[in-house]
Amino acid sequence: MSVILAADIGGTKIAAARVAADGGLGAGIVEVPTPSRDGAASVVEATVRLLDSLRGPGDEAVAISAAGVVDTVGGTVLGATSSIAGWAGTRLGELVSAGVGLPAWVVGDGNAFGLGLALEYGAVNLVALVAGTGIGGSLIVGGEPVLGAHHAGGHLGHAVALEAAGMVCPCGRVGHLEAVASGYGILAWYHAQGGDPGVTTTRELLDRPGDEVAQAALGVGGSALGAAAGGLVNAFDPEVVVVAGSIARAGDPWEAGLRTSYTNTLIPAVAGTPLELSTAGPETALRGAALHARKHHGAAAGQIRRTALGGRNEEEGGA
């Protein structure tokens, strides 16, 4: 039995599981808090300890889904989220591999999540928009995430949104989708439009059915996200677009805004493309990271076998 030990390292918790070849999670998911303030070395140590506690027969490799911008080739964290002290520059793959004693493959958490959704929906081409505090996501093309020239592929929150005109995005630019459709953005719009200054979280807006500004903020956020999803579907033509993250549970009028705007954006050639709301949890990123590791570990093992046998790498194609 071939098993991948998978960990998902977020700003607040580390989740881990043993993932079988069929995507089964064996004994289920274990979680520990991320020692974010203690710095990157402590986070690595906690991850190794958690994975060690799961060791069993048939373990082939480690898969890590990590917050931040990640170099999937070298397994190094390139760009950090502010939530883990000293995260940028961490040689995550190398350190966890040495600690656990197995080869390790690292992928960004957005792309791990996108790969997991592709498994879940049986899709080869998929757009995943993850709307929480910020907006991220993943573009899956031909079963692989679009990683990009600087490992920055999947920053889907930084495109033009009509509803964000003049609003400053957390990235520093003006008018991006994230500035109006993320948790941060919906709350910012609410306050900019004269909402109750006593409201300090997006969550509170959901419980104010009589507050018209709150209802409008949710509708506007949904509408902006729906138009962006539609534009991505027009450009990419995926089998399905999935909206996930905490905002995906915002209910009406957010969902009404989302769906109306999405439908009104699609060109005829892709008009039937389904938009799904996902409430997927850590199991999705763990399965996606394991899939990534399984593919790359298999390819690396194949190369080593061929070299050892002195065999030629037979490739298709190219006249």
Place this chain on the structure above:
Amino acid sequence: MSVILAADIGGTKIAAARVAADGGLGAGIVEVPTPSRDGAASVVEATVRLLDSLRGPGDEAVAISAAGVVDTVGGTVLGATSSIAGWAGTRLGELVSAGVGLPAWVVGDGNAFGLGLALEYGAVNLVALVAGTGIGGSLIVGGEPVLGAHHAGGHLGHAVALEAAGMVCPCGRVGHLEAVASGYGILAWYHAQGGDPGVTTTRELLDRPGDEVAQAALGVGGSALGAAAGGLVNAFDPEVVVVAGSIARAGDPWEAGLRTSYTNTLIPAVAGTPLELSTAGPETALRGAALHARKHHGAAAGQIRRTALGGRNEEEGGA
């Protein structure tokens, strides 16, 4: 010497050339007018005749870059441009292959152009925006065009543009990039803002330096295109984004609007990504279509060889 006979079928002309393995075009490009009004059968016949006139030693396959939405697997035109009568449903690959007596591979003209640009810029990941009467393009990921679930990948003109608020797009939707940044869109904005009703082509706007509305229309079109290009670069992280088509020669103030807006949209992780203006002609689509045919013809030939020898298809990866 392995040669691909390549044809680019547009609404007004058919261009063709013999493309060598190194991308060389041999004796150069020959062109005939597209008999668009005579219908699809006449267009196929004209294409076969043109390719026949180029036949020479070493011809391996035919490559076709075609207007409209194309099924690259079956070689059939799925969605037509209005410019060729009866184009939708044409079994283009099959008919041209039978006429010329060589295997034929068909790809949409946007993606043929994108592949040609990828060769030209030596890029594996590239975003191509083609702005002419409309706006199309191509997303090249890992050296391959994003074809999509309905062969509709590359419709880059149908995303949100701030400057297009309330303007109707040729696709029927409201607020799309094409509604303000295409040749059609720039002229529509000019007229909507009180421009001279006697001006009937976008080309004329370039020769009116004293017409403030004309200058503003060009600047707004450039600005909308630059923001869209920036959003795509944030999402995809390509090595380069290329703007091509007749609008790419619009000069200032269009280019000033384009570059300012592009730079102002990029997130830090991709801030250095170059935006190139291209004046590439039919040679680019011909080279791109030939590359597509060469890859797929090579792969098909490899499969046939393996089957004939009873060999196994050795693949990498997968534990």
